[in-house]
Amino acid sequence: MSQLPGVGIDLLEISRLEVALKRRPGLKLRLFDPGEIEFCERSRRPARQLATRFCAKEATIKALGLRSANMRDIVVCGGGMEPPRILLKGHAARVARDNGVSVSISLTHERGMAAAVAVTTRP
Template identity: 45%
Template sequence: MALAGVGVDMLEISRMAAAMRRHPNFLRRLFTDEERAYCEASVRPAEHYAARFAAREAVLKALGTGFSQGVGLKDVSVGRTEAGRPVCLLSGRAKEIADAQGVQEVALSLSFTHELAVANAVAMTEAVRPKLDEAPDPAEELRASFKKARSLIDELERLQDGIRDTLEGGAAVRDVRSQSPKDE
């Protein structure tokens, strides 16, 4: 079992727009009701459809299957969090395959220009999935940095004291040597 799978896919938006014009039922067969509602509400629906199709391909590449092994056209879809971040939604055979691989989450990133839609997907198992409780504690990091700084200051003070003792001891020796018997 892999720890993580990575998939990337690109699609020319003009190809999606052409498919939408030529095959009106294409969108209903390929995209969920939620995806269609989201894309149709945008100014340029073809960009959003293309990004979602690229996401399907990227996710299936991350799982290592492509549209094979019984994976259906709607087994991978794109939802959105309340904040608007795209999320991968798995169902059917794609979910079965992901579960069998130990995939806990598929991180998804979508981008597009006027010409291209790009999707990146990372299928993560428990071994590589970031843990919330592993996030650094800012207060603990600050305490640790103060402790390191105090340690450095203490070491510098010890060195300074040692240098001062050496210089003062050397000065006393020079003073004794420079005195002549007459000076006593």
């Protein structure tokens, strides 16, 4: 990883994820941690919350420079009144630790779209 911070961004049409989750019922459990699912399903708009978290995972993969990752190794914590943050596990956590970086995220959604930006920083 270079000395510059890693930056990743992802944008998703919420309905695309919603359709994919309906077609493949097991997909939700492959993409999301049980705590993420619980948080999102308590929301008034679960699909919007899930799509935003999916974007955060994709943006984190890009910011860390990973070719691929187990989506459940990237957990979006917080939300609502609490600022969102990333919890890394497995391979993603090893890459971050080996490069001495942490990941910060920003999430948004508007008019049927969800987006996230992830930035790596060195403490």
